[in-house]
Amino acid sequence: MSSLGSEPNPLRVAIIGAGPSGFYAAEALLKSGLTVRVDMFERLPVPFGLVRHGVAPDHPKLKEAIPVYDRIARAPEFRFLGNVTVGRDLPVAELRAAYHAVVFSCGAESDRRLGIPGEDLSGSYTATEFVGWYNGHPDFRDRTFDLDQEVAVIIGQGNVAADVCRILAKTVDELKHTDIAEHALDALAGSRVRDIHVIGRRGPAQAKFTAKELKELGELEDADVLVDPAELVLNPESLAEFEERKGAGAKKNFEILQAFAARARSGRRRRVHFRFLLSPLELQGDRHVERVLLERNRLSGPAFEQSARGTGERVELDAGLVFRSIGYKGTAIEGVPFDARKGIFPTRDGRIVDSTGAVIPGLYASGWIKRGPTGIIGTNRADSVETVASLLADVASLDAGERSGADGLGSLRHGPRVVSYQDWLVIDQAEISRGQRRGKPREKLTRVEEMLAQLTAPQP
Numbered sequence: 001m002s003s004l005g006s007e008p009n010p011l012r013v014a015i016i017g018a019g020p021s022g023f024y025a026a027e028a029l030l031k032s033g034l035t036v037r038v039d040m041f042e043r044l045p046v047p048f049g050l051v052r053h054g055v056a057p058d059h060p061k062l063k064e065a066i067p068v069y070d071r072i073a074r075a076p077e078f079r080f081l082g083n084v085t086v087g088r089d090l091p092v093a094e095l096r097a098a099y100h101a102v103v104f105s106c107g108a109e110s111d112r113r114l115g116i117p118g119e120d121l122s123g124s125y126t127a128t129e130f131v132g133w134y135n136g137h138p139d140f141r142d143r144t145f146d147l148d149q150e151v152a153v154i155i156g157q158g159n160v161a162a163d164v165c166r167i168l169a170k171t172v173d174e175l176k177h178t179d180i181a182e183h184a185l186d187a188l189a190g191s192r193v194r195d196i197h198v199i200g201r202r203g204p205a206q207a208k209f210t211a212k213e214l215k216e217l218g219e220l221e222d223a224d225v226l227v228d229p230a231e232l233v234l235n236p237e238s239l240a241e242f243e244e245r246k247g248a249g250a251k252k253n254f255e256i257l258q259a260f261a262a263r264a265r266s267g268r269r270r271r272v273h274f275r276f277l278l279s280p281l282e283l284q285g286d287r288h289v290e291r292v293l294l295e296r297n298r299l300s301g302p303a304f305e306q307s308a309r310g311t312g313e314r315v316e317l318d319a320g321l322v323f324r325s326i327g328y329k330g331t332a333i334e335g336v337p338f339d340a341r342k343g344i345f346p347t348r349d350g351r352i353v354d355s356t357g358a359v360i361p362g363l364y365a366s367g368w369i370k371r372g373p374t375g376i377i378g379t380n381r382a383d384s385v386e387t388v389a390s391l392l393a394d395v396a397s398l399d400a401g402e403r404s405g406a407d408g409l410g411s412l413r414h415g416p417r418v419v420s421y422q423d424w425l426v427i428d429q430a431e432i433s434r435g436q437r438r439g440k441p442r443e444k445l446t447r448v449e450e451m452l453a454q455l456t457a458p459q460p
Ligand code: NAP
Pocket: 059, 113, 114, 155, 156, 157, 158, 159, 160, 161, 163, 200, 201, 202, 206, 207, 208, 213, 279, 280, 325, 326, 327, 328, 373, 374, 375, 376
């Protein structure tokens, strides 16, 4: 038998998920020096995952990763198979039989829950739904958000909360030349939201925003930022955190918040309030959220390990709109071990392990489904490189028998319309043309049927 990774017996790898971590895994495989064939499966007909459907429309610089992924996708050894849901259209067992290795780079598609009464009242939404909606994700295309409310609360102080806050606080003029979905722009144009409270359970030194994202909230055209100086009093542990290198980002955030607190209110149309040391206890209302009941916290524990402890003091905040932005979770796929508590596939050095901790040969994971929802887009490159290094180290021990790759997948013969990369380029062009007419970089197609219809329509 020819050695695995040679011209007569290429190393065949399936990657599940066409987001950043999937593309970086493909890149590492293509650069490995072995003869490889990489097939990337994606449940949507369109690639790029969170770069397309997660990155905020007013952050076009973060989408500059797309040309890098495009170059990877054009390699002759690479194949994109969109509109295929692994675990539903295509069983994992069938994939394992057709490939030497399978790398799951399927991200974290679901949300963590607060677990408090009233969480599911109408008017209470996850950041995931809102982000997916304004970014034209087909799953969230038909969601509606009650933007008739004047007071909105965002629970959580990470960069997703910052994105949600900016989109709520910006004017239509600030958004209309971005690739924000048209349905969202129309709805936001009629928004009556005036006050946005961004609430952290810990203190100002523990907010998870990156400084750039926090600063940006102070640069909005028609929104004031408000911080109560009384909430910027730090405990000794937080001050100690600033003295360490790993506390530098938090210190920068704190300085930005101090500058916000020193600003005079300028009477702009909207106001962004940063609130600290408050945990939601309950969302209250008769079917619709009317009020958020919060408990004031104090910090407990040593520097960098401080957690929020309730003091028993209650704070009520009247609000008709709530976004829970407290982090993402991965979802299970049948045939792959899943750690439901952490929302990840359990791994060791990128190798998926079973409940006894034993490595399952040929199964790997990279990105958020491996390490959880942390870091920026570029963090996934090193993560995927680590996983692929493990895979390459295993090549000698993998079953070297020849594999069919995608051509041998019976489920796909009678399954969904598989979308190739060439097909995606057709959809891409259609979106760019639609955008040009509106002075936008693109107007995304937001329904799977609309995307597939482009592939049967006569081309101009
Ligand atoms: P995140 O950074 O982990 O922030 C989650 C926030 O939710 C934290 O403030 C956390 O507080 C809070 N939280 C968690 N559980 C809570 C609970 N039960 N009650 C109240 N608050 C709770 O997550 P994220 O904002 O979803 O972002 C995910 C990743 O994507 C991050 O690495 C982020 O930097 C990245 N991202 C980057 C960009 C960008 O570069 N522009 C944009 C979007 C996202 P604690 O700190 O107390 O846990």
